[in-house]
Amino acid sequence: xxxxxxxxxIDTALGVVVCWLLLGLTGLLLQNTALITRYIxxxxxxxxxxxxxxxxxxxxxxxxxxxxxxGLPDLPFHLRLDALSAFFLLLLGAAxxxxxxxxxxxxxDMKGGALGLLCFEYHIFLASMALVFMADDAYLFMVAWETxxxxxxxxxxxxxxxxxxxxxxxxxxxxxxxxxxxxLLSFGVMQGGQGDYTFASMRDAQLNAFxxxxxxxxxxxxxxxxxxxxxxxxxxxxxxxxxxSPISAMMSGIMLKTAIYGILRVSFDLLDAPQWWWGALALTxxxxxxxxxxxxAAVQTDMKRLLAYSSIENIGVIxxxxxxxxxxxxxxxxxxxxxxxxxxxxHSFNHxxxxxxxxxxxxxxxxxxxxxxxxxLGGLIHRMPKLALLVLVGTLALAGLPPLxxxxxxWLLLQAFLLSPGLPHSYLNMLIPIxxxxxxxxxxxxxxxMVKFYGVIFLGQPRGSDVVGQKPFDEVHDVGIxxxxxxxxxxxxxxxxxxxxxxxxxxxxxxxxxxVGHTLGVSAAQTGWLWLTPIQPERASYxxxxxxxxxxxxxxxxLYGVKKFYHARLRRSPAWDCGYPEQTARMQDTAxxxxxxxxxxFQLFFGITREVPGPFDKKPHYHxxxxxxxxxxxxxxxxxxxxxxxxxxxxLQHGRIHAYLxxxxxxxxxxxxxxx
Amino acid sequence: MNSLLLQLIQDxxxxxxxxxxxxxxxQCRAWLQNRSGAGVLQPYRNLIxxxxxxxxxANNASPLFRATPYILFAxxxxxxxxxxxxxxxxxxxxxxxxxxxxxxxALARVFISLAAMDxxxxxGTMGARREMLVGFLAEPALLMVxxxxxxxxxxxxxxxxxxTLAHKQFVIYPSLAFAGIAxxxxxxxxxxxxxxxxxxTHLELTMIHEAMILEYSARHLALIEWASALKLLAxxxxxxxxxxxxxxxxxxxxxxxxxxLLALFIKLMLGGxxxxxxxxxxxxxxxxxxxxxMGTAFLLAVLGMLIHFLLGS
Numbered sequence: 001x002x003x004x005x006x007x008x009x010i011d012t013a014l015g016v017v018v019c020w021l022l023l024g025l026t027g028l029l030l031q032n033t034a035l036i037t038r039y040i041x042x043x044x045x046x047x048x049x050x051x052x053x054x055x056x057x058x059x060x061x062x063x064x065x066x067x068x069x070x071g072l073p074d075l076p077f078h079l080r081l082d083a084l085s086a087f088f089l090l091l092l093g094a095a096x097x098x099x100x101x102x103x104x105x106x107x108x109d110m111k112g113g114a115l116g117l118l119c120f121e122y123h124i125f126l127a128s129m130a131l132v133f134m135a136d137d138a139y140l141f142m143v144a145w146e147t148x149x150x151x152x153x154x155x156x157x158x159x160x161x162x163x164x165x166x167x168x169x170x171x172x173x174x175x176x177x178x179x180x181x182x183x184l185l186s187f188g189v190m191q192g193g194q195g196d197y198t199f200a201s202m203r204d205a206q207l208n209a210f211x212x213x214x215x216x217x218x219x220x221x222x223x224x225x226x227x228x229x230x231x232x233x234x235x236x237x238x239x240x241x242x243x244x245s246p247i248s249a250m251m252s253g254i255m256l257k258t259a260i261y262g263i264l265r266v267s268f269d270l271l272d273a274p275q276w277w278w279g280a281l282a283l284t285x286x287x288x289x290x291x292x293x294x295x296x297a298a299v300q301t302d303m304k305r306l307l308a309y310s311s312i313e314n315i316g317v318i319x320x321x322x323x324x325x326x327x328x329x330x331x332x333x334x335x336x337x338x339x340x341x342x343x344x345x346x347h348s349f350n351h352x353x354x355x356x357x358x359x360x361x362x363x364x365x366x367x368x369x370x371x372x373x374x375x376x377l378g379g380l381i382h383r384m385p386k387l388a389l390l391v392l393v394g395t396l397a398l399a400g401l402p403p404l405x406x407x408x409x410x411w412l413l414l415q416a417f418l419l420s421p422g423l424p425h426s427y428l429n430m431l432i433p434i435x436x437x438x439x440x441x442x443x444x445x446x447x448x449x450m451v452k453f454y455g456v457i458f459l460g461q462p463r464g465s466d467v468v469g470q471k472p473f474d475e476v477h478d479v480g481i482x483x484x485x486x487x488x489x490x491x492x493x494x495x496x497x498x499x500x501x502x503x504x505x506x507x508x509x510x511x512x513x514x515x516v517g518h519t520l521g522v523s524a525a526q527t528g529w530l531w532l533t534p535i536q537p538e539r540a541s542y543x544x545x546x547x548x549x550x551x552x553x554x555x556x557x558x559l560y561g562v563k564k565f566y567h568a569r570l571r572r573s574p575a576w577d578c579g580y581p582e583q584t585a586r587m588q589d590t591a592x593x594x595x596x597x598x599x600x601x602f603q604l605f606f607g608i609t610r611e612v613p614g615p616f617d618k619k620p621h622y623h624x625x626x627x628x629x630x631x632x633x634x635x636x637x638x639x640x641x642x643x644x645x646x647x648x649x650x651x652l653q654h655g656r657i658h659a660y661l662x663x664x665x666x667x668x669x670x671x672x673x674x675x676x
Numbered sequence: 677m678n679s680l681l682l683q684l685i686q687d688x689x690x691x692x693x694x695x696x697x698x699x700x701x702x703q704c705r706a707w708l709q710n711r712s713g714a715g716v717l718q719p720y721r722n723l724i725x726x727x728x729x730x731x732x733x734a735n736n737a738s739p740l741f742r743a744t745p746y747i748l749f750a751x752x753x754x755x756x757x758x759x760x761x762x763x764x765x766x767x768x769x770x771x772x773x774x775x776x777x778x779x780x781x782a783l784a785r786v787f788i789s790l791a792a793m794d795x796x797x798x799x800g801t802m803g804a805r806r807e808m809l810v811g812f813l814a815e816p817a818l819l820m821v822x823x824x825x826x827x828x829x830x831x832x833x834x835x836x837x838x839x840t841l842a843h844k845q846f847v848i849y850p851s852l853a854f855a856g857i858a859x860x861x862x863x864x865x866x867x868x869x870x871x872x873x874x875x876x877t878h879l880e881l882t883m884i885h886e887a888m889i890l891e892y893s894a895r896h897l898a899l900i901e902w903a904s905a906l907k908l909l910a911x912x913x914x915x916x917x918x919x920x921x922x923x924x925x926x927x928x929x930x931x932x933x934x935x936x937l938l939a940l941f942i943k944l945m946l947g948g949x950x951x952x953x954x955x956x957x958x959x960x961x962x963x964x965x966x967x968x969x970m971g972t973a974f975l976l977a978v979l980g981m982l983i984h985f986l987l988g989s
Binding site: 382399400401407410411414418429430432433441452454456540542547550551554557565566573583588598601 | 732735739743747754771773775789795796798801802804805806811815823827830890895899964982984985
């Protein structure tokens, strides 16, 4: 008992990190599929649950610190668990419970050796993310950040015999490291020349406006590379489809949030006085990212690429909230800053659950059919009804529909926009309504994307008549028990976060209290837990529980009324064929067909290549591809430039030893002359 | 207690008069086209006929297909009973503000589109795609219309919006004028009216809504038809609430109810006749032009909001 009372939450969190590392090592040594899936992954889920509990416990408490004498001599690791860290640790713990449980079932067909390695990398990945959230000096932060990048790189390239996966992994590693350099530079500027890289000294460092802005821009670039903010998003749609689905879920649901955490930590905690244009920049970038992501999601034909682009959209929405919070914070409108910040944090949490759920769902589909291409799926609701129901929850949540969780954060963010008039800046006053409109457009397009995603995979008929993907339709089986538990955990999260938002906002309040010194919770608690009222009840109120109950009651009442007064007679027959002799499953919309209107309306954004069969082709063949224009506008020129520079430097190298000796000699002379 | 009673009255009222409004619009259309028409009660007869029939379901229809008419009906009923039409003292209005109202419309749209894709015929998926195409521009446009009204009255609660607008003197807000035009365009698109869709045909080149519900029959179809009528009524009452809120009974003023009821009927009759006129004088546009039409609506709504932010009026 005494041990537990003296145990700080940070000790528990560290214990979980150690536990994950040990589990990973055990998995690596065991190399036994049955043991790893049956014990190691569930144990990892248990540890995650413990982490979530510890974080929840500490969210309202004092921040506690620890110093580990690991690291280099005289440079120990500083750790700190404050409200912001605790919130993100809660996210990590809560979401990874579901993902780990799911993994216990998902990897059952993998070979022992490969699985042992994967299990090791998986738990290192989890542990490093936890350390990123707890780090209190730049040194530990960068070590954890790099461990996270490397372990996830190895996870992405699990299928390393596929060239595409290797390529995706390389791109990911490259962008992650360009970002890491920017973060490192940002820390370097932030410590203000004292040579002390703890976050505490960065908080104390007095930076003038210029250097503070440089720090912010570097951090935005660095963390943006991890989050997938435009134009650094290119790795996301490559890496997510390449990785196994639980890894995609983890990367999209949780790892992207480490970048959000970093942006929040730097702009609200480490730098003290944000300037309004930082917020405007983040807001604009966020909206562009959101619109770009959702437009590309609408035209994808690979289900995991579609979700990856949708992740880009959601990161954009979160960044929009952060940008708005920075704007309000810089004008000392703390109540509004708290509202926008709450929306951003809420959406981060929601996204971990919804996107985790959907990525895991695609994993099950992939497992059952061996197919990722939407054009060869269809009708799975008949063969996988349980999965279809659970994925439906995630689909509706991601489409931002009431009464699920995606709607709550969207609602809060739109409220923040609506309450903004009266900013002392005419440019911002013009930007805000346009931004609100763009956000509404992105949210509506998300609905389009989700209908496509769910409709093409689960509804209709299997597109290859009796074959779905690579399996006969009748041999497709529903998900197993472990998968179902993991999916249910995440789906329940989506429902509970949607129906009982006030409880969760009371938790977020600790974070907004810490970051902007104001909360929403006071006003929310005054009117009771049933009502979500960000400012005053007269201005806006929303009660998802009442909405939920009324809709359910309406459905039941109608059902009862129809059955009572009429009858429930039902007859099955073939679908109406419009008088044509033959209706085949291939007459349904493909994923490409469903995205066609978007492609046509927003032609400018897409690079489209198409091969259309001519009228006399014996074997007509259609091929269409939609590519990312930013790739040719932004990435390829940089790649070419790098090539040119390396070709120039290559001229220095010709493999003759005396030339190299000459270089060393000249360098030495130059240095001597310089030092003299 | 009074407010709960009022809510119940409104729930029943909208349920009963929704088909009447549809019948009235159809009757006006018939008169304008020099036909005698089927009478304003025809939608009721249709509903009764459909309810009595045996339901025929496609072989591979899933449970989602069967659940959708009920979800659609319940959410449209909720939407129609939220809008303050005769009195502003509605408890449900507090639970669902304008943003959530737009969310409910989106929920219904997503479900009907999913159901349309469920059977897997080319008609269904085509309808679903077109419906989502119209929806993704109509939804933000409607949201922007609401935002203009919400920033004028500093609230997203429909009750507060109506009370604020009803108390203002009769002045034309430039922002609301833009919002009004955008709203009419959204109303036409969202309720499958000409020029976006034609509720009276089954021509494959033109139809959206009818394509989606092609596989429905009997009680399922009846519920969907009724839900469409409720949706039309909801849009009409939203229009009344935002752009002509006068005559509504306010909190604690039960004596004003009969006047409010009369005012509502007059407004709905005028509005219905206006819709019929609009539908008669315009032609159905090509489906490829619809995004332009909806984009115009969206831009007008954004313009309205911008004008409010910049001019403060």
